[in-house]
Amino acid sequence: MTTVPVGTQPTSVAANATGLEVHVANAADNTLSVISTVNDTVVAAIGTLFAPLGVAVSRDALRV
Known part of the structure; x- marks a missing residue:
């Protein structure tokens, strides 16, 4: 198991159907972190x- 640093105050986690990506909602800094489970790194931080x-x-991984 690996700890991957994300944004401030993570509140929710969801994985896509393949398990290759994990999305983390970060409430305090208004971002969504996208983590690659292949190499356990944040590959994107999306502002909200x-x-x-x-x-x-979504099941088809087209919508988050």
């Missing part, structure tokens, strides 16, 4: 307009 309190991924 408001504090994200939850996250979900």
Whole structure:
């Protein structure tokens, strides 16, 4: 098991159907972190307009 640093105040986690990506909602800094489970690194930090309190991924992984 590896700890991957993400944004401030992570509130929710969701994995895509393949398990290759994990998405973390970070409420305090209004971001969504995208983690690659292949190499356990944050591959993107997506800004949001408001504090994200939850996250979900569609079955086809086209929508987060």
